Amino acid sequence: MFSSLALTQVLPYLPLAQGDIDYGVDRRADPRLIGNVLREAGTSVVLTRAGLLAVPFGQCALVRQSAAHMRLATLPGAYVADALPHHPEVKAIYLGAYHGAQSQHVVALDVSDVVVDPVGGDDARRVDDAFDEADTAHDVHDSIFASAVARFDWVDLRGFAPRASAREIGQATTMLALSNWYAYQRHCPHCGYPVEQAMSGWAQRCTNAEDDFRVLFPRVEPAVIMTVVDAQDRLLIQHNRAWKNPLMYSVSAGFVEAGENLEHACRRETFEETGVRVGEVKYLGSQPWPYKISLMMGFKGQALNTDVHVDGEEVSDARWVTRDEYTELLVTGQIEVPGKATIARVMIEEWYGREI
Ligand SMILES: [Zn+2]
Incomplete structure (x- = not known):
């Protein structure tokens, strides 16, 4: 006979298990949460697209250097707050907060469904200019997410994790897990109706009233x-x-x-x-x-x-x-x-x- 399982955790450090962020679970049900924290100065906005992570332009080349340091690219929260209501194809996730003298929130954007002009051109490649010039609010709304897709480098977690901080590895792992789930489940598995985001990105809601707008949680x-x-x-x-x-x-x-x-x-x-x-x-x-x-x-x-x-x-x-x-x-x-x-x-x- 064997003891069924010895519950002693031998490996305290694992590369992708970096959860020092406060998930703020009790705040997720507030539909205004993401819009509100985006307007706080300390909030950072990170991005994922089709299983990849946004890093600053030029960092893709670092994947070949073992000693290089990589970091996630960020967008200014206030611009994102203005543009998000006009872009339902962008899915926002409240990742949580780090608590110091001032709470620093992190919001992730899944831009997998953002359509990018394949021709690109200068407009699509100059996201920084879009922030500086901001001719009209509408122009910024139209360009900020597509510009981010074109402007940033996009890397795989396997290339990012060995070169990034524990905190950012944690952020990257969580947003990829949720983004992959969104891509995998676009319809309610019970009734087949389309789903929409719920709980600040941590759940989905069935859009069928006859299914009582069922709340669906990520499958692991x-x-x-x-x-x-x-x-x-x-x-x-x-x-x-x-x-x-x-x-x-x-x-x-x-x-x-x-x-x-x-x-x-x-x-x-x-x-x-x-x-x-x-x-x-x-x-x-x-x-x-x-x-x-x-x-x-x-x-x-x-x-x-x-x-x-x-x-x-x-x-x-x-x-x-x-x-x-x-x-x-x-x-x-x-x-x-x-x-x-x-x-x-x-x-x-x-x-x-x-x-x-
Ligand atoms: Zn349903």
């Missing part, structure tokens, strides 16, 4: 990921067919099935993919994974056998490695490790005993 898809070790503390690493990089070796992972608990999912996935049976399962930590709407929960499993039989469909290779063998594979370039934003990287480092 639970997934497990496991470092599996044997009696000699060797690690089971594997390459999945879906990974484009042929040198990428990581650990077993998969979605939790209906009616299944977490430790069962760990044992089932490992056995399906590698033929290795797992006994005791220990919780390591969790982090959101906004590709699209997952929550990754990390575990360490103790193997009961060491014979490896990969399924050949999802996994093409799996093998046991000692720390010395793992080091040798890394330094000779025979394998590569998962990216720094991933929980897999931190879990492998936990086994390895130090940063890679």
Whole structure:
């Protein structure tokens, strides 16, 4: 018999689990909240579009530099407050506040549905000028969001997270998770009517009176990921067919099935993919994974056998490695490790005993 789950969080720091912001949950129901905080001087406005994050123009190139620092681009809150009512295609989210001498609020804009003139031209590329000149209020309303799309650089969270502050990683992760959910669910799953935003961006409301304007909350898809070790503390690493990089070796992972608990999912996935049976399962930590709407929960499993039989469909290779063998594979370039934003990287480092 095995204890079902040891609830000791081994990994206190995970790259995408950076929640020092006060969500201000009790304020979300106020429909004026976003409009009001946008007019406060300390409010910052950050943007996401189709799974990407807005960073200042020119920062895209930093993704290739490991030591570079990246930050989220921002728009002036007062301009956004004026323009938002004219642009229902822009979805605003109240991310929360940091409390110091003065509360600093953060509002995120999902501009995925903003249509940008493919020709562009000077007007679309000069968002700063739009703020300075502001010929008429109407011109600014028409251009501010489209200009932001054209003017800022847009990067993936995997490129942003290793180079950004913990606070901004947290902001980015939350807005991506909500934006991905909006893209995924545009109609009420109960009656099929279109949905609109509710609760300052944290929920949706069905527009059908006969469905009582049902409030819908974000769906989160639970997934497990496991470092599996044997009696000699060797690690089971594997390459999945879906990974484009042929040198990428990581650990077993998969979605939790209906009616299944977490430790069962760990044992089932490992056995399906590698033929290795797992006994005791220990919780390591969790982090959101906004590709699209997952929550990754990390575990360490103790193997009961060491014979490896990969399924050949999802996994093409799996093998046991000692720390010395793992080091040798890394330094000779025979394998590569998962990216720094991933929980897999931190879990492998936990086994390895130090940063890679
Ligand atoms: Zn409905």
